[in-house]
Amino acid sequence: TERTLVLVKPDGVERGLIGEVISRIERKGLKIVAMDLRMVSQELAAQHYAEHDGKPFFNSLIEFITSGPVVAAVVEGPRAIAAWRQIAGGTDPVEKAAPGSIRGDFGLETQFNLVHGSDSPESAAREIKLWFPNL
Ligand code: ATP
Numbered sequence: 808t809e810r811t812l813v814l815v816k817p818d819g820v821e822r823g824l825i826g827e828v829i830s831r832i833e834r835k836g837l838k839i840v841a842m843d844l845r846m847v848s849q850e851l852a853a854q855h856y857a858e859h860d861g862k863p864f865f866n867s868l869i870e871f872i873t874s875g876p877v878v879a880a881v882v883e884g885p886r887a888i889a890a891w892r893q894i895a896g897g898t899d900p901v902e903k904a905a906p907g908s909i910r911g912d913f914g915l916e917t918q919f920n921l922v923h924g925s926d927s928p929e930s931a932a933r934e935i936k937l938w939f940p941n942l
Pocket of ligand 1: 864926
């Protein structure tokens, strides 16, 4: 079994998609083992997106992720990382995310792509420690 970090980003919360996201996680058979609604500090945002530091969209990404509350969750199950990435869809909601995925169904812009998921076991471990240090 595997764990992954799931975020409903500020655009997803603002659009009222928390229930939609939770519902898809549960319908797939994945288990939510931790979850909360919170504001993200500049520090956490910069650490979470450290790999994008220096890219042209970095500052606007940090501004976006700190612009309103997010839902953070730890999701568990067999192949949870890949399973959630399939539910979320590709990064670009129009060019990459399949219809039927969250981004494919609800997204239009790459930055405002509604949700996040860890992309490997290493980033899952790093991100879960960052967001849920007491888990
Ligand atoms: P996430 O990590 O949020 O699940 P991802 O792993 O699919 O997304 P990354 O390439 O790690 O995508 O990018 C992280 C986030 O940065 C994206 O989800 C998106 O919000 C934003 N982003 C990525 N590429 C761009 C871009 N070209 N322009 C604007 N924002 C971008």
